[in-house]
Amino acid sequence: MSDRNVRVICRIRPMNEKELKSGGRCCVSVAPPQTVSVVAANERASADDRTFIFDRAFSENSTQQELFEVAAKPVVDSVLEGFNGTVFAYGQTSSGKTHTMEGVADDTELRGIIPRMVQHVFDVVGAADKHIQYTLKVSIFEIYMEKVRDLLTAATSGIPDIRISEEGKGKGIVLKGLSEHAVATGEEVWALMVRGRENRSVAVTNMNAHSSRSHMLFCLTVHKRDIREFKSSVGKLYLVDLAGSERVQKSGAEGTTLDEAKKINLSLLTLGNVINALTDASSRHVPYRDSKLTRVLQDSLGGNAKTTLIITASPSTYNEAETLSTLRFGQRARAIKNDARVNQEYTVEELKALLAKAEKTIARQAREIEELERLVKRLGGTKRLSQVRDAVAMATADSDTSEDGATKATRHAAVAAGGGKGTGMRWYQRLWLCPPFAPLSTKRDELRVVPVTSDASSYTAE
Numbered sequence: 001m002s003d004r005n006v007r008v009i010c011r012i013r014p015m016n017e018k019e020l021k022s023g024g025r026c027c028v029s030v031a032p033p034q035t036v037s038v039v040a041a042n043e044r045a046s047a048d049d050r051t052f053i054f055d056r057a058f059s060e061n062s063t064q065q066e067l068f069e070v071a072a073k074p075v076v077d078s079v080l081e082g083f084n085g086t087v088f089a090y091g092q093t094s095s096g097k098t099h100t101m102e103g104v105a106d107d108t109e110l111r112g113i114i115p116r117m118v119q120h121v122f123d124v125v126g127a128a129d130k131h132i133q134y135t136l137k138v139s140i141f142e143i144y145m146e147k148v149r150d151l152l153t154a155a156t157s158g159i160p161d162i163r164i165s166e167e168g169k170g171k172g173i174v175l176k177g178l179s180e181h182a183v184a185t186g187e188e189v190w191a192l193m194v195r196g197r198e199n200r201s202v203a204v205t206n207m208n209a210h211s212s213r214s215h216m217l218f219c220l221t222v223h224k225r226d227i228r229e230f231k232s233s234v235g236k237l238y239l240v241d242l243a244g245s246e247r248v249q250k251s252g253a254e255g256t257t258l259d260e261a262k263k264i265n266l267s268l269l270t271l272g273n274v275i276n277a278l279t280d281a282s283s284r285h286v287p288y289r290d291s292k293l294t295r296v297l298q299d300s301l302g303g304n305a306k307t308t309l310i311i312t313a314s315p316s317t318y319n320e321a322e323t324l325s326t327l328r329f330g331q332r333a334r335a336i337k338n339d340a341r342v343n344q345e346y347t348v349e350e351l352k353a354l355l356a357k358a359e360k361t362i363a364r365q366a367r368e369i370e371e372l373e374r375l376v377k378r379l380g381g382t383k384r385l386s387q388v389r390d391a392v393a394m395a396t397a398d399s400d401t402s403e404d405g406a407t408k409a410t411r412h413a414a415v416a417a418g419g420g421k422g423t424g425m426r427w428y429q430r431l432w433l434c435p436p437f438a439p440l441s442t443k444r445d446e447l448r449v450v451p452v453t454s455d456a457s458s459y460t461a462e
């Protein structure tokens with residue numbers, strides 16, 4: 001699977017009490033590392049459309065740490081290097097999305113992806129070289145009843161709906177008015193998580209005593225500055241716990257909960273339509289704008305981001321239809337292609353410093369070129385020396401400043417004069433040792449080549 005594709009990871013949870021009580025039996029089998037099959041209820045059903053291949057498949061015995069290592073850590077590492085990244089969990093209500101994303105905060109074994117990610121980020125930041133500086137900011141918001149609500153502002157009621165806009169072509173989606181909170185420790189992030197969760201919309205349904213009625217999005221922005229190289233990048237990580245898809249009748253939803261369920265199902269339906277459009281070559285329009293959820297996730301689906309989708313499902317016959325629908329959704333999403341790139345950015349100071357550095361390099365190279373041209377003039381005329389002139393031109397044209405100009409000119413000259421790739425020569429020194437330089441005898445004209453090493457980087461100007 002290409003690095004450009006959305007990675008899809010499937011996690012099947014253990015049977016719960018309700019499923020056991022209802023007489024449901026296990027109908028899902030996981031064949032690690034990649035295959036999940038749903039055993040057909042009757043023999044006439046084809047096994048083909050019930051077998052699914054994902055980037056990884058985890059059974060009910062999987063641990064939170066395994067999930068983090070495979071599903072989230074590679075994405076988090078990319079964000080620390082300046083990429084955008086998204087990890088999101090999708091599945092029917094009570095299938096284990098919140099368990100996977102958040103888990104049990106104060107239990108080291110049961111902690112989910114978000115607390116592990118926080119720990120990992122601060123481990124990396126703490127171990128970084130002195131010339132690398134990180135600034136981390138956190139935002140937490142939910143999409144509830146097609147409204148984007150900041151979960152970290154003091155009062156969540158009465159605050160204006162956050163506006164979603166696009167900052168020009170290719171610049172990504174921006175949430176206008178969303179609060180950002182600078183964080184320096186894992187504890188600070190955790191305190192924000194607790195605050196965000198307290199403000200999230202949840203309700204009791206037949207299927208789950210703490211069912212999430214909104215899509216919750218945790219956003220970590222990482223500014224990385226390399227003060228030695230004058231390089232900066234900004235990576236954005238979205239961790240998304242989607243509200244569960246559910247059949248209204250089965251969940252017993254009514255009143256507000258019914259309205260919520262309709263809106264949840266609408267946005268998940270749009271998510272499915274977006275995925276279908278992105279994976280259907282004949283489709284010309286991707287309906288990102290049909291829901292707030294798909295609009296916010298626009299960069300993560302078919303855009304500039306590295307994305308992992310975790311699909312969670314029940315193993316019970318009681319939820320067989322929902323499980324099949326989730327697995328099909330995941331299968332389809334696996335074909336989405338993204339185009340992730342590092343988001344480089346420069347401050348005015350960094351641009352000024354880069355300019356000063358470039359001007360210095362240009363001045364030094366101009367001096368070196370003058371010197372080499374003087375040398376060529378003094379040697380002038382022979383066939384070999386015209387090759388030396390070409391070499392000077394090559395060195396001048398080469399804009400790579402990573403190698404010292406004189407070394408590079410010398411190396412090109414050495415190659416032109418017959419040293420060839422993989423041969424070092426102390427030609428500079430030998431020329432100066434042969435005064436006067438012109439006229440050189442035929443023998444002397446053939447600059448002598450002294451093999452040093454096959455490593456081109458060890459050519460020296462002496």
Ligand SMILES: Nc1ncnc2c1ncn2[C@@H]1O[C@H](COP(=O)(O)OP(=O)(O)OP(=O)(O)O)[C@@H](O)[C@H]1O
Pocket residue numbers: 012013014016060091092093094095096097098099100208210211212213242243244245312
């Ligand atoms: N892999 C798992 N191992 C053990 N327990 C799990 C697992 N997945 C889910 N559970 C348990 O199942 C219950 C429901 O899970 P969870 O709340 O994560 O579902 P959900 O998909 O987030 O539901 P909703 O969409 O309604 O919010 C929880 O009590 C959770 O601890």
